[in-house]
Each structure stands twice: as C-alpha cells, then as structure tokens.
Amino acid sequence: MNLRKLTKQERDRFDFAVIADWIPRNNRVLDLGCGDGSLLRYLREHKDISGYGVEIDHDSVLGCIRNNVDVIQMNIDHGLSGFEDQSFDYVVISQALQAMLATERILTEMLRVAREAVVSFPNFAYRTNREAIANGRVPVSEDLPYEWYETPNVRFFTIADFEALCDKLGIAILERRAFNNAGQLVTEDPNLDGSLAFYRLGRK
Template identity: 75%
Template sequence: MSNGNPLTAIERERFDFAVIANWIPPGERVLDLGCGDGKLLRYLRESKGVVGYGVEISHESVLGCIRNGVDVIQIDIEGGLSGFENRSFNHAIISQALQAMHATERILGEMLRVAEEAVVSFPNFAYRANREAIAQGHMPVSENLPFEWYETPNVRFFTIADFDALCDKLGIEIRERLAFDDAGQPVTDEPNLNGSLAFYRLGRKA
C-alpha cells in the first residue's frame, strides 16, 4: 500500500477506504454510521457498487453527503438505530468515529443487529508515539488524533487491547483484525504498541 514513505492526506484517505473496501463484497447493502461528508460511502459505491445509507448528525456533514451524491439520514446514533430492521444490511461501518461516541456498547450491539457484519476502525491510543507524548507530559496530537485536548470531539480513548476485551465481554466475534503504522504499513508484531490505526471485522458468536 505504501513504499515506506509517509502518506499524504489524500493517499491516507484512500488507504483507509481501501482497507475497509477489501472486506465489502460487490453490490452489498451498507450502512455507514458517523459518515461525515459521505466520501467513504461514495468510494464504496464507485469501487464496489454498494447501495446503502450514511447516518450523520452534523448538519454541515449532511450537506457534504448531498454534495457527494450519498443518501444520508440525519439522526443521532447514540440513541440507537430503531428505524432500521434486523439484518437490513450486509455491513454496518463506523470508521474512526467510535471514539467520539458515548454509548459504545449500544452502538456495537445495534450494528450487529441491523447488519450481518460490522466494520470498525479507530486510532489506537496505546500506539508507541502516543505513549511517548504522555511520557513527556502531553496529550498526543497526531494525524489519527489531530485535535488538541481542549477541542477534541473524542470522548473515549481506548486501545486495541481494550477493544479486544470489550468484544469478549459483549460476546462479539472478532473475525479479522488489522493494524497499520503511521506510514500505512501493516503491523503484526505487538500491534497494541506498534499500530497507529486499527481495523476490525466483527460478527455475532455462534
């Protein structure tokens, strides 16, 4: 995915999207939660022919979805997804937005109610560079955690190990997990230390 050089912002966006797209078969029904301006869903529609909806609460982001030609529903996912029937979708996605949610357990449960599988990505707070920043007495600021502590929308700061434990507690099956460093390179050695961004493919345990 990369030649070892740091990715530009545009390349990084494609990298993030491409990792998720690899888990989405062509023509699927997809629900993208906290979809922002709809670029991921647009990418999936153009590259995989998916159909589906974005869900977003921000009025400005909803307008971005409209500009990107993405069908969007403006609701607060913290309150659940009662408007969607069980297994309405093949995949429900929440991409780098779970850390900004309060109702973490509820959202994960709802994703696996309305979809056959869930895809989750998030910045790993235990990443080596984040630990170094804290050791120096500061909250980390990076490409994956780009906000200063006083303006961040993030309300949950968790790690790969934390998320693994939560899935175990909730009876969620981790079907696949990937971690990448800041250069977009896959990490297999101690991902909780060396992985900056984590991606999960989740399902219900049998």
Template identity: 55%
Template sequence: MTHTLGRPDFDVIAGWIEPGHRVLDLGCGDGSLLKHLQETRGVRGVGVEIEDANIVAAIRNGVNVLQGNLEKGLDEFADQSFDHVVLSRTLQTVRHTEGILREMLRVGREAVVSFPNFAYWKNLRAVLDGRMPVSEDLPYQWYDSPNVRFFTILDFDALCTQMGLTIKERRVLDEQGATVNAQDDKEINFLGSLAVYRLTQAR
C-alpha cells in the same frame, strides 16, 4: 503506497465488502467512503450523520444520507437490513460504546469498526513528555477534541470477548497506512496507530 482519499482504513474496508452489498455508514461525514464504495464495489449505501454541513457535502457526493444521532440508537432500521454497518474513526466519539456495537450487529450481518489506538508508541511518548498526543490518527488538541474515549487495541479485544463478539478479521496499520506485522498482540498494540475490525455475533 497511495491510499484512497488519504484514508488507509477505507482501502481495508473496501476489501471486505462484496459488490452489490448493502452498507450503512454511521457518522459518514461528507460521504467519501460510501461514494468510494458505490464507485468501486457497486454497493447500495446509506449514511447517517448529525452535522448539517456534512449532510450537505454527502448529498453533493451523491450519497443517500439521513440526519441522526448515533447515541439514540438505530431504531429506524430493521433487523439485518444491511450486509455491513461501518463505524469509521467514530467509536472513540460515542458515549454508549456497547450499545452502538450491539445496534450495529442487530441492523447488519457484520460490523466494521476502525479507531485510533491510544497505546501507539508515539502517543505514549507524548504522554511521557507530559502532553496529550496529537498525531495523524489523533489529530485534535485536547481542548477541541470530539473524542470522549481513549482506548487501545487490547482494550477493544477485551470488550469484544466480554460482549461475545467474534473478531472475523483485524488489520492494524501504522501512521503510513502499512499493515503492522509483529510477534504478539502487545507488540502490535505498541506499533499500531489505527485498527480496523470486522465483527460478527458469536454463533
């Protein structure tokens, strides 16, 4: 299977977004996801990014982008001003995890989150061999990683329960981007390299 821009989570996210929806992409990088959503779904999108080089790249990609630090919240955005607020492979770099999830669901009707799963079997094998894992979805060496959190699919499920968030959909992918189908959550947690969640506030 060929995935959009080499990012299988982009394909999952695009499948959850209706044409013409309003999308806020947090930590948007070079704007690749928003550009894809604009071209394929006709979304009205805004990105938030902190790195100057990424902001320049996003503008070149034709994406509306604001410079901002996610750790300081999303005060510049009104309640429920977006249909979807996306945090793609960025949650593990954020210190105030609960705060950003709450802000995402204040600003948007739905939050879409993807993250690398630390309990993926190749990562566990690396740790058992005495080394921090480096993989397709955790591509950094320990000494130059932007990641400040290392957590698993089961950890994130538990956090959603604790925060009273509803998991509307969950897709777990292997390193090739194929959906993991397994008997139970423990097996999915072992076989999945990347998780993508669609969240809402519990009613």
C-alpha cells in the same frame, strides 16, 4: 529506517481501500458517522454497493448531498431503532467510535441491523502516543489530530481495550488489521506499533 508519513488524502484513500477489501460487491452498507459521504461514494464507485450514511452534523449532511449519497440525519448515540434487524449486509463506523458516548449500545446494534460490522479507530496505545504521555502531554498525531481542548473524541482506547470489550459483549472478531502511520501492516505487537486498527466483526 525513516518511513514517510501518509498525507491526509493518502490516508483517507488508504482507509477506504482497507474497508472496501472486506465488503463484497453489490452489498447493502450502512455507514455510521459518515461525514461527507466520501467512504460510501468510494464503495459505490469501486464495489457497486448501495446504502445509507448516518450523520448528525448539518454541514456534513450537506456534503453527503453534494456527493450524491443518501443520508439520514440522526444521533447514533440514541441507537439504531429506526433500522430493522438484518436490513444491511454490513455496517461501518470508520474512525468515529471514539467520538461516541454509547459505545456498547452502538456495537451491539450494528450487529443487529447487519450480519457483519467493520470498525476502525486510532489506537491510543501507539508508541508515539505513549511517548507523548511519558513527556507529560496529550498526544496529537495524524490519527488524533486535535488538541485536548478542542477534540470531539470522548473515548481514548487501545486495541487491547477494544478486544476486551468485544469479548464482554459476545462479539466475534473475524479479522483484525493494524497499520503504522506510514500505512504498513503491523503483525508484531499491534497494540504498540499499530497507529490505526481495523476490525471485521460478527456474532458469536
């Protein structure tokens, strides 16, 4: 069956809805690599959350201001030492972990400053990515939209890789959801058939 792929706007709204489903109303949220603050604005409008975005890109910070989102301009790779322990209910990093250098530090810091973390990322082991590599090319897709020479991504990892890292760091996987590029939930072999993965994490 040939499934229609989601447009970028549909994918953004879809991603936001998945994350919002895990965050109760009236919670405090920190969004790392928040871009123009669209996710926080969505959570504020649909879940009455309060919180901050963290972003390094100047133009994106201006986008947060336009979206009336409180934002702190800083480099996440340098850590979250400016935030006290358990100062938020949830910390989110949505499709930005692959662009970070200090992956282990970020994940452990997220669960220092909040009781739960929500992480989403493109699964590099998705079947169309494997097909591209088998054909001798670097994958370019809806979730990995950049050519190799211009990509901001510095980590290319899979669902299996991420779960192994969580185990190494003593991070509990509370819930996982994987979706194909048509936005359908994948339950069988998500490391092969899941284009985008979402995790709700806690401390063991």
